[in-house]
Amino acid sequence: GAGVSQSPRYKVAKRGQDVALRCDPISGHVSLFWYQQALGQGPEFLTYFQNEAQLDKSGLPSDRFFAERPEGSVSTLKIQRTQQEDSAVYLCASSSLRGGGRHEQYFGPGTRLTVT
Amino acid sequence: KNEVEQSPQNLTAQEGEFITINCSYSVGISALHWLQQHPGGGIVSLFMLSSGKKKHGRLIATINIQEKHSSLHITASHPRDSAVYICAASPGAGGTSYGKLTFGQGTILTVHP
Secondary structure (H helix, E strand, O other): OOOOEEEOOEEEEOOOOOEEEEEEOOOOOOEEEEEEEOOOOOOEEEEEEEOOEEEEOOOOOOOOEEEEOOOOOOEEEEEOOOOHHHOEEEEEEEEOOOOHHHOOOEEOOOEEEEEO | OOOEEEEOOEEEEEOOOOEEEEEEEOOOEEEEEEEEEOOOOOEEEEEEEOOEEEEEOOEEEEEEOOOOEEEEEEOOOOHHHOEEEEEEEEEOOHHHOOOOOEEOOOEEEEEEO
16 A cells, blocks of 8 residues: 655745645554654654644654644644744654554654755 | 764675665664665665564665664565665654654665676
């Protein structure tokens, strides 16, 4: 079946603009993760959903970042009033079942955000 | 100090060489993941292990839980193996972890023909 998809693949925003990044997880996957990867670095955790419930948002860097998954499938990561330090690749991953610590995560291709 | 440390950061090899990438972690884990990332591409999971050793083709991953150390080996390396290899820890014990990953900084591997 289809893997994890993300859109757009590339986004250029002017500083101060709002952006919305979309993630379509693998159908039926309960767990959904958002990660941020700065250039030359490993990804860093942003937030986690189990179905529609956002169980962990400890990695969101500021209150300008907001994520939702209202129906437990598609998720949107929104960044308000973008700043240059928000430039990064935003990765989405999904995993089957709860307690995904020992379950493989499937990653999307990422959205590369550039804030000018 | 990062919770997950990888070495080396950069690795250059000639085709056919045996390659080892190391990963040390300081947290208790439920699983250790090895991932591959090609330039401009997404991340692919290579291995997920919580004990012992796993092998897939020319790739071998080992983990020593007591020493909190894992290694990824590539035998008979090939230019198509050139990529960034990332280890990631899923903190927590048993079924209490939901799978949030803490990543190393990645190892950039270049294999020359």
